[in-house]
Amino acid sequence: MDDYLLLRYRCQFPKKVKVMDWDKLRIFHAVADAGSLTHAGEQLHLSQSAVSRQVRALEESLNATLFHRHARGLILTEQGELLFDATRAMMKRLDAATARIRDSEEEVFGDLRVTTTTGFGTLWLAPRLPKLYEKYPDLKIDLMLEERVLDLPMREADVAIRMKEPSQADLIRKRLMSVHMCLYATQSYLDAHGEPSSLEDMSAHRLICQNPRSAQVGAGAMLVNELMTNDISSLLTVNNYFGVLQGVLNDLGIGVLPDYLIRDFPQLVRVLPEVQSVEVPVFLAYPEELRHSKRIAAFRDFVQDEIISYRKTVKEQAVS
DSSP: OOHHHHHHHHHHSTTTGGGOOHHHHHHHHHHHHHTSHHHHHHHHTOOHHHHHHHHHHHHHHHTSOOEEEETTEEEEOHHHHHHHHHHHHHHHHHHHHHHHHHOOSSOOOEEEEEEEOHHHIIIIIGGGHHHHHHHOTTEEEEEEEOSSOOOTTTTSOSEEEESSOOOOTTEEEEEEEEEOEEEEEEHHHHHHHOOOSSGGGGGGSEEEEEOTTSSSOHHHHHHHHHHHTTOOOEEEEESSHHHHHHHHHTTSOEEEEEGGGTTTOTTEEEEEEEEEOOOEEEEEEEEGGGTTOHHHHHHHHHHHHHHHHHHHHHHHHHHO
16 A cells, blocks of 8 residues: 555544454455445355455444445445555555466466557457467457557556557567558459549548547548548548448448558558658557566567568568
């Protein structure tokens, strides 16, 4: 428990912190997280009455009410929220310690929480994971795809692939590659509708892109805004690149997509090659405390090998 939380505890629960035992805190945390005595009991393999007794005992030891009880479940009181903040921080620290302890010196196994953007995760990373599982079948990967940047030092995830350089100083980071947002269509679409030779010609085509106001890399939003100035008459916006790709593959129009797709989707044809976004750097990052984690090392090496393979294929395609 950090000094700030401990100070608040002493103000809220004077002289009571020392009598709290771990079992009661663990049970309280499970109840607060589940919002139900029954669900917490199922997770802890305890009866509802046993869970209820432990919660009441903790409330008595603190001389405080931790939950508002009503027919639909339990709601934390202000003091309950304070305690839950502390137990949540404790659980994250325990998870980090457990992960480090369980990392074998010779084997790769256990839970690995990976976070990246929805587009990169669905279109580049997920299709390659079978190779990682083939080599390390005992890994349990939790792939968290969202545009929000998760806090790695606070163990919201173990490792991240981000579309910008991490700013936190206590992270190990490695630049993987650079990405540009470009215009793509299928050959069948171009055969039917013609291929634009300038940005002005885009007014005769349907543009498929992410909404510039949706969460995405800034370079993509800037390119879309530039394209919108060319009197686009027909438009399809989607809130992620997977949807944009599906629109393009189904001949709906010309789409704004990341260039890392070209290897896996050779049916895509680059349109207006001189038009592209500014460079988007791609970084892999993980907490300093996981420097010696075998799971992290296995994932890092896997991604780097796939990047090398990707670059080789792109060069070969460019030559041919």
